[in-house]
Amino acid sequence: MPVITYREAVRHALAEELERDPNVVVMGEEVAQFNGAYKVTEGLLARFGPQRIVDTPISEAGFIGVGIGASMLGIRPVMELMFWSFYSVAFDQILNNAANVRYMSGGQIHCPIVIRGPANGGTNVGATHSHTPENVLANHPGVKVVVPSTPADAKGLLKSAIRDNDPVFFLENTMLYGEKGEVPAGEHVVPLGLADVKRAGTDLTIVTYGRSVLHSLAAAEVLEREHKISTEVLDLRTIRPLDFDSVLKSVAKTHRVLIVEEQKPFASVGSQLAYMIQREAFDELDGPIHRLATVDAPAIYSPPVEVEQLPNPRRVLQAALETLA
Amino acid sequence: MSKKPTAKEATTTAAIDHAQAPVNARLTPEERIELFRKMVRIRRFEERSLRAYQAKKIGGFLHLYIGQEAVAVGCCSLMGPHDHVITAYRDHGHAIAVGMDTKPLMAELYGKATGCSKGKGGSMHYFDPSRNFWGGHGIVGGQIPLGAGLAYALKYKGLKGAAMAFMGDGAVNQGAVHEAYNLASLWNLPVVFVIENNGYSMGTSQARSSAGELAQRAAGYDMQWGQCNGHDVYEVRAMMDKFLTLARETGKPSTVEIDTYRYRGHSVADPDNTYRSKQEIEEYRRTRDPIQLFQDKLLAEGVLTPALAEQIDTEARAEADVAADFSEASPFPTPADIQTDVYWEADNPSERRSQGRLFFT
Numbered sequence: 001m002p003v004i005t006y007r008e009a010v011r012h013a014l015a016e017e018l019e020r021d022p023n024v025v026v027m028g029e030e031v032a033q034f035n036g037a038y039k040v041t042e043g044l045l046a047r048f049g050p051q052r053i054v055d056t057p058i059s060e061a062g063f064i065g066v067g068i069g070a071s072m073l074g075i076r077p078v079m080e081l082m083f084w085s086f087y088s089v090a091f092d093q094i095l096n097n098a099a100n101v102r103y104m105s106g107g108q109i110h111c112p113i114v115i116r117g118p119a120n121g122g123t124n125v126g127a128t129h130s131h132t133p134e135n136v137l138a139n140h141p142g143v144k145v146v147v148p149s150t151p152a153d154a155k156g157l158l159k160s161a162i163r164d165n166d167p168v169f170f171l172e173n174t175m176l177y178g179e180k181g182e183v184p185a186g187e188h189v190v191p192l193g194l195a196d197v198k199r200a201g202t203d204l205t206i207v208t209y210g211r212s213v214l215h216s217l218a219a220a221e222v223l224e225r226e227h228k229i230s231t232e233v234l235d236l237r238t239i240r241p242l243d244f245d246s247v248l249k250s251v252a253k254t255h256r257v258l259i260v261e262e263q264k265p266f267a268s269v270g271s272q273l274a275y276m277i278q279r280e281a282f283d284e285l286d287g288p289i290h291r292l293a294t295v296d297a298p299a300i301y302s303p304p305v306e307v308e309q310l311p312n313p314r315r316v317l318q319a320a321l322e323t324l325a
Numbered sequence: 326m327s328k329k330p331t332a333k334e335a336t337t338t339a340a341i342d343h344a345q346a347p348v349n350a351r352l353t354p355e356e357r358i359e360l361f362r363k364m365v366r367i368r369r370f371e372e373r374s375l376r377a378y379q380a381k382k383i384g385g386f387l388h389l390y391i392g393q394e395a396v397a398v399g400c401c402s403l404m405g406p407h408d409h410v411i412t413a414y415r416d417h418g419h420a421i422a423v424g425m426d427t428k429p430l431m432a433e434l435y436g437k438a439t440g441c442s443k444g445k446g447g448s449m450h451y452f453d454p455s456r457n458f459w460g461g462h463g464i465v466g467g468q469i470p471l472g473a474g475l476a477y478a479l480k481y482k483g484l485k486g487a488a489m490a491f492m493g494d495g496a497v498n499q500g501a502v503h504e505a506y507n508l509a510s511l512w513n514l515p516v517v518f519v520i521e522n523n524g525y526s527m528g529t530s531q532a533r534s535s536a537g538e539l540a541q542r543a544a545g546y547d548m549q550w551g552q553c554n555g556h557d558v559y560e561v562r563a564m565m566d567k568f569l570t571l572a573r574e575t576g577k578p579s580t581v582e583i584d585t586y587r588y589r590g591h592s593v594a595d596p597d598n599t600y601r602s603k604q605e606i607e608e609y610r611r612t613r614d615p616i617q618l619f620q621d622k623l624l625a626e627g628v629l630t631p632a633l634a635e636q637i638d639t640e641a642r643a644e645a646d647v648a649a650d651f652s653e654a655s656p657f658p659t660p661a662d663i664q665t666d667v668y669w670e671a672d673n674p675s676e677r678r679s680q681g682r683l684f685f686t
C-alpha cells in the first residue's frame with residue numbers, strides 16, 4: 001500500500017472527487033495559484049483549471065456564504081479555511097445559514113457543502129490562530145464534524161464528506177500534514193460516524209480524536225512497557241455523528257475511561273462524552289471518568305510552554321496513571 | 326427624524342411615463358390586472374395576519390410589508406425560469422409575489438404542520454425552492470452572500486438567469502453585504518442586489534444610520550447601480566428589467582435602490598410612536614400608496630373598472646379568510662416533528678451512508 005502524507009491524502013481525496021463529480025468546486029484563499037497556504041491543494045489548479053479551483057479574496061463570510069448559496073442549487077463546494085480559527089468572521093454563514101436552512105425550510109433545502117482546514121494549536125501562533133471549534137460546531141444540530149488523525153482516515157473521511165448531502169465541517173491539523181501512513185490508492189471511503197480502535201487493550205480506554213490520538217498511542221506504549229497496563233485507544237474520527245456504540249463497547253471491556261482532547265475543558269466534546277458514558281454505562285465503570293484537555297487559557301505563544309498547555313504524551317501518561325490510581 | 330427625501334423622487338416620477346417602457350408596454354390587460362391583484366392579495370393577507378396576531382393566534386415577530394407591495398410584485402413579475410429570489414424576514418410579499426399559495430403561508434404564521442415550512446420557520450422563514458424562492462432570512466444582511474451564491478451556481482451551470490437578493494436600507498451597513506458586493510463584481514455573478522429603502526431600520530432613520538447614498542456604494546465595487554421609485558409598479562419593472570437583463574446577458578451584478586415606505590411599525594411589537602410622525606405615514610398613504618396609484622393608472626388605461634377593482638378586493642379578503650380558516654383547522658406539528666428536517670440523511674434513512682448518533686439527549 002502506498003505510504004503518503006496526511007497532506008497528500010487530503011489532496012488525493014480532493015482530486016478524486018473533483019474527477020468523479022463535475023459539481024465539486026474547491027474554493028478558498030490561496031488554494032489555486034499559490035498552491036495552498038499549507039500546500040494541500042498543490043497542483044490542483046494545473047490539473048482542473050480555474051473553474052474548479054477558485055481563489056477567493058480574504059472574505060470568509062462572503063465566500064463561505066456564496067458557497068452555501070451555491071450548494072442550495074446543487075453545487076458541491078469544498079471550501080478551505082486557511083485556519084478554522086477564521087470561522088469566527090463567518091460564524092453567521094456557517095452556523096445560522098448552513099446549519100439551519102434545511103430546518104427552517106421544513107426540509108425543502110439541503111446544503112452539500114464541506115468546509116475544511118486546520119484547527120489546532122501547537123504551532124506557536126498565539127490565541128487568534130489556535131482555535132479548536134469542534135465542540136462549538138457540533139453544538140449545532142444539522143451539521144457534521146469530522147476530525148481525522150491519520151492519512152488514511154483523512155482521505156477516506158474527506159471523500160465521504162464531499163459525497164454527503166449535509167454540511168460537513170472537516171477539521172485537519174497543521175501538525176499532522178507531514179505525518180506519513182499507508183493509504184489505499186483510488187477508491188477508499190471511510191463512513192462518517194464510525195470510530196476506530198487504533199490500539200486494542202484491556203485495562204484502560206482512552207477515547208480521543210485528531211492529533212491527540214498520536215499522543216495517546218505514544219503514552220500507551222509507555223504504559224505497556226513500563227507499567228504493564230494494557231490501553232485501548234479509540235479514535236472517534238467523527239464528532240457528529242458520533243459512534244457511541246464503539247465507546248460503550250470499549251468501556252464494557254476496560255471499565256476505566258480517560259478522555260483526551262485538544263479542547264478547552266468547559267463544555268467540550270469530552271464533557272459531552274463523559275455525560276453520555278456515565279448515563280449509559282454507569283454500571284460498567286470501576287472509577288470516575290477522567291479527562292485531559294488543553295490547559296484552560298487562551299493559547300500561549302511561548303513555544304516550550306505551549307507544548308505543556310496541549311495534550312502531549314507525558315501529560316497523557318500522567319492522566320492515565322491518575323485514572324487508574 | 327423624518328424619512329429622508331431623496332433627489333430622484335423629484336426627478337424621476339413625473340418626468341418619465343414608465344408605462345411606456347417596453348417591459349410594461351407589452352403587458353396584456355390580463356397581466357396588468359394580475360400585477361394589481363397580487364398587490365391587493367398581499368395587503369389583504371397581511372391585514373388578516375395582523376388580526377390573527379392580535380387574536381393571539383401567531384407567536385413571535387410579524388414584520389408587515391404593507392406599503393411596499395409594488396416592490397416585490399414588480400421585481401418578481403419579471404422572473405424567468407432561471408431567476409431566483411432571496412430576501413430578509415419581511416418576506417410575505419415576496420412569497421406571494423413568486424406565486425406561493427396563501428394557505429400554507431398563513432398556516433406557517435399559525436405554527437401549523439401545513440405551513441410552508443411545516444411550522445418550523447415562522448413568519449421570517451418562508452421558503453419555496455420549487456418557485457426559486459430561497460427565503461426568508463432572519464439575520465440582517467446574512468442572506469446576501471447566499472444570493473450571490475445562487476448566482477454563482479447559475480453561472481457555474483451555464484444557465485441564463487439572475488438572482489435577486491433583497492435587503493433593507495439598514496442591511497447595507499453589514500459587512501457580509503459588502504463582501505458579497507465585492508465577490509459578485511469580482512467574479513461577474515448575475516445577481517441584482519435590491520435595497521428596499523423604506524427609510525427606517527427599525528426605529529432608526531436612514532439619516533441616522535447610513536453615510537452617503539445607499540445604492541452609490543456599489544460604485545466602489547465597480548458595479549452599476551440605479552435608484553427608483555417603488556410606489557409605482559411600472560417604474561420598478563422598468564428599472565429591474567434593465568438590470569436583470571444586464572445580469573442574464575452579461576453576467577454582471579448591479580445594485581438597485583427602490584424607494585418605498587412601510588405603513589406599519591417595524592414589527593407588530595413596535596408601537597411606532599418614537600421615530601416618525603403620524604402625519605408622515607398619512608402623507609404616504611394619501612399620496613403614494615402603490616395599490617391606489619396603480620388602481621388609478623389601470624382605471625385611466627381602461628384596463629380596470631371600479632367594479633372589477635371591487636371584485637378583486639373582495640376576492641382577496643375572502644382568500645385571506647380562507648387561509649386563516651385553513652390555518653385554524655390545521656394541526657400543529659407534534660413533538661416528534663421537532664427532530665425531522667434537521668439532517669438530509671436522517672430524513673432519507675434508506676440512503677444514509679454515515680453511521681453513529683446524529684442526535685443527543
Ligand SMILES: Cc1ncc(C[n+]2csc(CCOP(=O)(O)OP(=O)(O)O)c2C)c(N)n1
Nearest residue numbers: 415463464465493494495496523525526527
Ligand atoms: C444581525 C442582526 N442585527 C439586528 C437584528 C434586529 N433587527 C431586525 S430587523 C432590523 C432592522 C433592519 O432594517 P432594514 O434593513 O431597513 O429592513 P426593514 O426592516 O426596514 O425591512 C433589526 C435591527 C437582526 N435581525 N439581525
Ligand SMILES: [Mg+2]
Nearest residue numbers: 493494525526
Ligand atoms: Mg428599512
